[in-house]
Amino acid sequence: MDKSLAQEQIDALFKSAKATAQPAQPEADANVRPYNYSRAGQISREQLRSISSLNDLFARNLGINLGAWLGMQCRIQLVSAEQIPFEEFVMRGADLSFIASLRLEPLRAVAILQMELAPVPSMIDALLGGIGQPGEVRELTSIEEAIVAHVVELICRELSSAWQSIGLSFYFESRQMQTQMARLLPIKERALCLSFEIRLPSASGLLHIALPAVVSNTVLRSLRGDLHPQKEHSEETRAKMRGLVKKVSVGTALQLAPARIPMRELEGLEAGQVVVFPVTAKTRPELLVAGVPLFQAVPVRSGERRAAHIESLPPE
Template sequence: MVEILSQEEIEALLASLSGSEEVAQPSAPSASGVAAQVPGTGKADRRMPIAYEVYDFRRPDKFSKDQLRTMQMLHETFARLFSSTLSAYLRAPVHIDLISVEQIPYDEYIRAITSSLINIFSMQPLSGQALLEIEFDVVISMIDRLLGGPGTVVKRPQAALTDIERPLVENVVDRALGALRTAWEGIVSFTPIREGMETSAQFVQIVPPNDIVVSILFEIRVGETHGAMSLCIPYLLLKPILSKLSAQRWFSGSKRAPSQHAVLIAQQLQQTRVPLVAVLGSTRLMLRQILDLKEGDVVLLTRRTSEPIDIMVGNRVKFRARPGLRGKQVVVQIESIVTNKPIAKPNPSPSSA
């Protein structure tokens, strides 16, 4: 038999429902500090208001704030290492600044790419692939410098690189991956390997669209040209080492790094090009003598033919050598090494007319 609720029971039920709604959406405490009354009970609700945090199910947090902060620090190191390496390679000033580190869906990262060169690489033994993206104008400027130009950006349709350009860009990418490996050494050791290069983002699918990735954005300036550069590292690739991705571990690893950094700096210096000049001799002339010089005139130098000549590295005399010929090429034979001798400057006293 169906029981019929009395009027008192109905009012009590409505009061309890009304009280549940008030708990779910608590009102702000009054200025007087009096606790709010729970409807239908006549009693004060002394429970603390519940604070709800909005959660985006499409962009779940896979990385903690500490892990993101650690990646920010190590990629600041990467920016410094890569900028110094690239400066030596291009023989031009290069500045790279870290802009942001955030976790976003892979689809959002790809849709943000417009005109860029995308390099696919792996981080062995970690499983998966990552991306290094460089804005196309910056790539063109690098290519122009490597081919002997001033770094001019020539607007052209974004297409595949030529057979000459591709190895040049691959050398740049290899230097970037080397700097990345060094920056991560305090956390994990890996070997970066180039696996592909694309000019269209729609052909690059390293993870499903909704998978979370770490997007690391940089600003890169090569001479007068500036643009964007970014790294994309999937969560699934970093998942096995998340426990190591902490500021404490990174700092402890960085304390052991000075010797490694010294080796890296030495390696970079060994690849730096410096001018080497063979100085046959010198003399001093008055200005009117210089103005009177013409083709066929003979200028007497202070060095005798039997004396070795100076070989200068930068602004210092580093070697003594004998000049000669090998076929049709002028050569010098090193005879001795000069230590700590600066460039010899002419006597500033004026000569008499």
């Protein structure tokens, strides 16, 4: 009996064995969706509505206080709250407007305020004893700029009051030129942009505020309840944590306060020469712990080791 196989039969056997050896492919999960990292930190519609409630409070209080300061009726209304690239916010601005940088604490971030100048002549006329007549929209004089700066400071106070539940405070820094605005925030950053309408009896204009992405993240954490205080640990747990912390090693250094030396005195230094610091002989070194000056001390010896003899707290 002939047991030899033809080449076609051998190829068929190899192909069949290879197909059997391949592991079964898992079925695709119908719930798997591609993730878009560019949408990280995106505020949902529901969260934007919560933010709008904060800004409705801000608009109402600002209208009351600004109207009382001007001695005339003033209505502030939220027009929109959205997340857009900062580049788009820059393109939206009017040619004649008051642009200011606002400092956000405790985030140490910068926000942008842009107010159209249309209501400004009416504000100035009211402050000078008039009835708030509208005027020509033009570049501001130094006196007019100072008046608008007071308006911006009032806006910052009302923003801080409305956003205190988020833990943010707003401070007016300085006026910025239109050409400088694009350098205050990354141009591609998704900013939280708020638009309000300032309506006076005889004039109206828009007020725009751009908040950086770090504010959006803070708002998201707050709205999710992540900023709620944690529950207090038991006394046993706190004692255990204190014991563990006491075993942690921290860097220490005994050194003089930083001093500047001209480069010409360092040029050509050789071994054996003396470098004179612009520090008096009465100046005590500081004992730094983890980079923080805690005490004034002097170097001493304790047996065969170097040591620091603590004398006093550092001056304020």
